[in-house]
Amino acid sequence: MTYFLPSLMLLALVAGIFTGYPVAFLLAGLSVLFMLLGDIALPSFALITSRIFGAVLENWILAAIPLFIFMGIMLDKSKVANKLLTELEALFGGKPGGMGLAVVIIGIVMAASTGIIGASVVLMGTLALPMMLKQGYDKTVAIGTVLGSGTLGILIPPSIMLVVFGDVMQIPIGDLFAGALIPGLMLGGFYALYIMYVAITNPKKVPAGPKPSAGSRGKLLLRLCMNLVIPGVLISSVLVSIVVGVATPTEGAAIGAFGAMALAFFSRELSWKVLVASLKETCLTTGMILVLAIGATAFSLIFKRIGGQSMIEDAAGMLGHSPYMVILAIMLLMFVLGFFLEWIEISFLVLPLFAPIVAGLDFGDAFANQNEVMIWFALLVAINLQTSFLTPPFGYALFYLKGIAIPGITTIDIYRGVAPIVLLQLLGVVLVALFPAIALWLPGKF
Amino acid sequence: MIFILVFVVLTAVIGAQFGLSELAHWENPIPLFGNHLSMTSIGELQWHIFALLVMLSGAYAFKEDRHVRVDVWSARFSDRTRLIVDLLGDLFLLIPFFALLAWYSWAFMLMAYEFGEQSNAGGLVDRYLVKTVLPLGSVLMLGAGVGRVLRNLGVLLSHPSGKTTTGGSPQ
Amino acid sequence: VEIDVASTFPKDMMFLGDGLKQFAKSVEEISDGDIKIKIHGAGDLVPALEVLNAVSSGAVSGGYDWVGYWGGSIPVANLVGALPFGPSPEVLAEWIWEGGGMQIIQKAYDKRNVKFLPCVVVPAEPAGWFNKEIKTVEDLQGLKMRIGGLAGRVLTKVGVSPQMIPGGEVFVSLERGRIDAAEFSLPAVDETIQLNKAAKNYYFPGWHQPSSINSITFNMKVWNDLNDLQKHQITTACRSSFLWTLTNGVPQQLEALKRMEEGGTSILRLPDEVLDALRKATAEVIAEERQKDPLFDEAYASLSTYIEGADRWKSLQSTK
Numbered sequence: 015m016t017y018f019l020p021s022l023m024l025l026a027l028v029a030g031i032f033t034g035y036p037v038a039f040l041l042a043g044l045s046v047l048f049m050l051l052g053d054i055a056l057p058s059f060a061l062i063t064s065r066i067f068g069a070v071l072e073n074w075i076l077a078a079i080p081l082f083i084f085m086g087i088m089l090d091k092s093k094v095a096n097k098l099l100t101e102l103e104a105l106f107g108g109k110p111g112g113m114g115l116a117v118v119i120i121g122i123v124m125a126a127s128t129g130i131i132g133a134s135v136v137l138m139g140t141l142a143l144p145m146m147l148k149q150g151y152d153k154t155v156a157i158g159t160v161l162g163s164g165t166l167g168i169l170i171p172p173s174i175m176l177v178v179f180g181d182v183m184q185i186p187i188g189d190l191f192a193g194a195l196i197p198g199l200m201l202g203g204f205y206a207l208y209i210m211y212v213a214i215t216n217p218k219k220v221p222a223g224p225k226p227s228a229g230s231r232g233k234l235l236l237r238l239c240m241n242l243v244i245p246g247v248l249i250s251s252v253l254v255s256i257v258v259g260v261a262t263p264t265e266g267a268a269i270g271a272f273g274a275m276a277l278a279f280f281s282r283e284l285s286w287k288v289l290v291a292s293l294k295e296t297c298l299t300t301g302m303i304l305v306l307a308i309g310a311t312a313f314s315l316i317f318k319r320i321g322g323q324s325m326i327e328d329a330a331g332m333l334g335h336s337p338y339m340v341i342l343a344i345m346l347l348m349f350v351l352g353f354f355l356e357w358i359e360i361s362f363l364v365l366p367l368f369a370p371i372v373a374g375l376d377f378g379d380a381f382a383n384q385n386e387v388m389i390w391f392a393l394l395v396a397i398n399l400q401t402s403f404l405t406p407p408f409g410y411a412l413f414y415l416k417g418i419a420i421p422g423i424t425t426i427d428i429y430r431g432v433a434p435i436v437l438l439q440l441l442g443v444v445l446v447a448l449f450p451a452i453a454l455w456l457p458g459k460f
Numbered sequence: 461m462i463f464i465l466v467f468v469v470l471t472a473v474i475g476a477q478f479g480l481s482e483l484a485h486w487e488n489p490i491p492l493f494g495n496h497l498s499m500t501s502i503g504e505l506q507w508h509i510f511a512l513l514v515m516l517s518g519a520y521a522f523k524e525d526r527h528v529r530v531d532v533w534s535a536r537f538s539d540r541t542r543l544i545v546d547l548l549g550d551l552f553l554l555i556p557f558f559a560l561l562a563w564y565s566w567a568f569m570l571m572a573y574e575f576g577e578q579s580n581a582g583g584l585v586d587r588y589l590v591k592t593v594l595p596l597g598s599v600l601m602l603g604a605g606v607g608r609v610l611r612n613l614g615v616l617l618s619h620p621s622g623k624t625t626t627g628g629s630p631q
Numbered sequence: 632v633e634i635d636v637a638s639t640f641p642k643d644m645m646f647l648g649d650g651l652k653q654f655a656k657s658v659e660e661i662s663d664g665d666i667k668i669k670i671h672g673a674g675d676l677v678p679a680l681e682v683l684n685a686v687s688s689g690a691v692s693g694g695y696d697w698v699g700y701w702g703g704s705i706p707v708a709n710l711v712g713a714l715p716f717g718p719s720p721e722v723l724a725e726w727i728w729e730g731g732g733m734q735i736i737q738k739a740y741d742k743r744n745v746k747f748l749p750c751v752v753v754p755a756e757p758a759g760w761f762n763k764e765i766k767t768v769e770d771l772q773g774l775k776m777r778i779g780g781l782a783g784r785v786l787t788k789v790g791v792s793p794q795m796i797p798g799g800e801v802f803v804s805l806e807r808g809r810i811d812a813a814e815f816s817l818p819a820v821d822e823t824i825q826l827n828k829a830a831k832n833y834y835f836p837g838w839h840q841p842s843s844i845n846s847i848t849f850n851m852k853v854w855n856d857l858n859d860l861q862k863h864q865i866t867t868a869c870r871s872s873f874l875w876t877l878t879n880g881v882p883q884q885l886e887a888l889k890r891m892e893e894g895g896t897s898i899l900r901l902p903d904e905v906l907d908a909l910r911k912a913t914a915e916v917i918a919e920e921r922q923k924d925p926l927f928d929e930a931y932a933s934l935s936t937y938i939e940g941a942d943r944w945k946s947l948q949s950t951k
């Protein structure tokens with residue numbers, strides 16, 4: 015019965031989560047409750063206080079988060095993506111599956127411009143999905159394309175999730191960004207292959223639209239390049255400066271935020287009203303993420319004090335000696351948790367419990383050093399958590415899509431559409447697990 | 461505030477590129493900065509602003525009800541049930557936590573004040589100022605929490621039948 | 632009794648973590664199991680930089696820290712944390728244990744309600760890792776270096792731009808040119824975070840920190856609740872771990888240096904011209920500190936007497 019209290023604490027957390035009460039306050043409140051139950055003297059709360067200050071507020075790595083959020087919102091407001099979408103659509107729409115491919119490309123571009131996914135799923139849902147449906151695309155294929163490419167933003171750098179991973183697991187964020195690029199593009203490639211496969215086997219599901227005339231084609235191509243170049247330069251300069259190490263993640267994010275604001279200004283999309291709305295949105299998202307970090311800090315401190323850490327370690331120990339079994343078990347657990355939780359809870363709460371266990375695993379000669387193991391593990395988790403946006407019943411991307419409420423789309427359609435994408439995600443996890451070089455090759459180049 | 465953060469960080473980038481160290485120096489010490497502005501001050505200023513941003517945004521997100529809720533099941537709850545969940549949660553989880561945090565972080569801040577905590581690398585002085593954001597943020601949360609409890613209680617008491625349409629927790 | 636000790640270092644950190652383990656082991660052995668020290672690594676209970684506050688408020692019973700962390704609010708802590716051009720470990724040992732050093736520092740800690748015990752002494756650290764060679768004082772101009780404490784302020788005076796880089800990012804920042812130089816720790820510790828792969832030139836001497844003390848602290852109430860025997864047992868264990876660190880610090884460093892040298896690291900010495908400039912700037916910074924804080928002034932005067940005495944003795948006894 016030594017693990018009675020920590021088990022009870024987890025149970026209370028699970029039960030509490032399902033009541034729909036805000037998770038951040040649930041975590042915070044449970045820490046107080048179990049301090050009392052665990053007979054921990056009240057002055058220990060001073061530890062929680064100093065941890066909140068030291069691990070969250072005084073943490074300059076996390077200071078990159080509001081900046082990346084603001085950068086993403088600004089790029090969204092500059093409407094670059096909207097223009098790109100119409101141009102790409104006109105360019106590719108003439109072939110079966112062409113429009114689907116255009117949507118995947120936009121997904122990748124948006125993913126590289128934002129650290130969170132709200133904006134890209136909404137944009138894809140409101141703009142791309144109706145266009146595809148109008149052209150006669152099969153609902154399942156259209157929804158899958160939109161959801162998959164709309165959630166790539168959490169994986170392809172810059173990504174707030176990877177900033178948090180870097181902080182929690184103590185790995186350089188530049189390495190994580192570099193490592194995530196190829197797996198992210200690989201998944202984008204999978205979605206494209208999926209569309210091409212449908213185009214070959216069942217072209218009626220992804221019909222062609224009107225072909226652009228030869229003359230307009232050239233003009234379109236030119237406009238497309240113009241629209242692609244400026245944000246492209248901005249984003250790649252931010253990423254390169256972080257990966258190469260001339261800027262810390264916070265500095266890179268500030269450069270990006272400033273550049274995105276300039277871009278929106280010169281696209282004449284930046285009014286006072288838009289700016290205020292963007293700032294408000296940035297604050298709301300920042301508050302949401304970091305108050306959860308505060309709650310998780312309090313919860314995990316008390317959880318460890320009443321024996322939670324050794325409980326987790328014992329449980330991991332029962333998995334046997336194969337390090338790959340341990341990784342597999344953690345991945346399965348996170349996949350299951352991903353049905354109900356989002357990346358924020360998992361990264362701040364679950365990841366810190368498992369990171370030390372993974373750091374202690376011995377893979378023999380499979381990796382050059384322990385830093386590589388951690389990057390590889392972090393990226394497996396990252397793909398896994400991108401999937402959590404897509405898995406019912408609780409997946410943000412699904413909610414956004416439901417929220418947009420397109421006529422003729424039912425919840426069942428959404429579930430059916432996302433199923434093949436979730437399978438592709440799992441394929442991605444398996445590939446990165448079997449061939450760590452997919453994640454480790456690029457960071458090794460710097 | 462985000463602007464200030466962007467500006468401060470950009471100054472740090474530019475300063476670092478040019479290898480600057482001491483940017484300005486003056487006679488009479490002023491709060492937070494002491495009597496000089498160095499690159500270290502600029503670096504530390506980043507997380508000072510971030511700390512303030514987090515605590516204020518946290519309270520703002522509460523007011524707008526933007527903190528993450530998992531409504532897999534609770535989506536099916538009646539408005540009244542949801543209201544009761546929030547009421548109980550606020551009373552037994554949120555309020556005790558932020559009351560304790562306000563109390564202990566006040567002591568935490570006082571200690572920094574009393575002992576003149578400051579940067580040990582020639583950066584900012586007056587650490588108690590940034591530590592004040594914790595009690596400040598906690599009190600804001602506490603106020604918002606008590607406000608919601610009162611409002612929810614009011615709604616519950618004035619609609620004992622269970623038909624509630626206003627107040628409570630918007631989704 | 633079981634006493635929680637929150638460390639400012641990772642639990643298993645080479646040498647710096649071992650010192651605490653050595654202390655904990657001695658306490659348990661000497662007291663025949665009556666006193667147990669439970670070690671918590673950095674961040675497990677409190678973030679490293681909040682350890683002293685936590686001990687002071689009683690949130691944890693004990694702490695283990697590099698004393699220099701508290702130099703911002705306890706100026707006298709800089710004397711035994713990292714005093715540029717300060718005493719060698721042996722002289723610091725004499726002063727702190729027998730020359731009244733411990734009592735002077737305790738005066739500052741009394742205000743914090745904390746008992747101070749100097750239980751670990753750290754040998755001189757190298758001056759740091761540099762991407763380019765340092766030949767003249769001009770080479771320091773505009774140099775971006777990760778360094779803190781009094782030394783950071785000294786370097787500012789000769790034109791260096793001190794940078795704040797968190798421990799986890801030092802390697803990447805140095806390797807990729809965000810900074811030009813970095814001071815981290817002892818060679819064996821620097822080797823564990825692979826700084827030898829990030830920069831080529833490893834400079835000596837460690838003018839910024841010829842010696843330093845890691846202390847064990849107890850909340851005063853916890854300390855006073857112990858009986859006299861227990862207090863003696865802890866103090867004796869402290870002396871024992873002090874001696875253990877004094878006699879075990881250097882060999883590991885020499886082995887690490889040898890390995891790094893074989894891997895292509897250049898081990899160099901800062902030119903006398905540069906050291907002279909640093910010594911001059913240090914005198915200015917110390918004069919400022921002495922003016923600011925009376926206790927620092929008192930302690931510095933006392934320590935200086937010791938250093939001069941030790942120098943005299945050394946020259947008298949010199950057989951070279």
Ligand code: NA
Nearest residue numbers: 125167170172
């Ligand atoms: Na992204």
Ligand code: NA
Nearest residue numbers: 352353402408
């Ligand atoms: Na999910």
